[in-house]
Amino acid sequence: LIGVGYTEQDYESAALPDIDGLSVDGLVEWFPTQLTTVSFSASRSVQDSAVAGSGGFFATSAGVNVDHELRRNLVVSAGLTLSEDDYSGIDRTDERLNVTAGVTYYVNRTVGVRASYSYLDQDSSGTAGNQDYTTNVIGLSLVLRR
Numbered sequence: 001l002i003g004v005g006y007t008e009q010d011y012e013s014a015a016l017p018d019i020d021g022l023s024v025d026g027l028v029e030w031f032p033t034q035l036t037t038v039s040f041s042a043s044r045s046v047q048d049s050a051v052a053g054s055g056g057f058f059a060t061s062a063g064v065n066v067d068h069e070l071r072r073n074l075v076v077s078a079g080l081t082l083s084e085d086d087y088s089g090i091d092r093t094d095e096r097l098n099v100t101a102g103v104t105y106y107v108n109r110t111v112g113v114r115a116s117y118s119y120l121d122q123d124s125s126g127t128a129g130n131q132d133y134t135t136n137v138i139g140l141s142l143v144l145r146r
Contacts, residue, residue, distance in 0.1 A: 002026035009046045016055035019088045035069040057087040073106040091126035112143035
């Protein structure tokens with residue numbers, strides 16, 4: 001599934017510059033084996049901004065995720081996503097790296113338990129930047145599926 005278009009965001013306030021450009025949304029899945037799924041994703045869209053002086057930004061991201069069934073009820077996953085937010089009207093660009101890993105144990109067809117780890121690093125540049133941070137998150141989740 002791939003969509004390509006052109007987007008335009010016009011603001012009523014003269015203080016906020018209009019945003020326009022290429023927009024993309026795509027997801028491609030590859031099944032190298034019956035037990036493995038590799039998903040490639042990409043997107044570029046206008047998002048509203050909560051930062052003073054900017055009405056919005058172009059959010060661009062690309063990622064890959066791999067899911068592998070070790071057993072019928074045990075799935076391991078890993079993912080990598082790179083993203084960039086380019087703000088309109090101010091000098092700021094946020095670049096992020098997100099790395100994820102997890103394992104899901106399905107108790108039955110509809111209920112599972114997932115343990116996961118996520119590493120997120122943001123590097124913010126420009127005169128309105130200074131929003132650098134790094135997070136490490138360990139999670140335990142209940143998974144419900146149909």
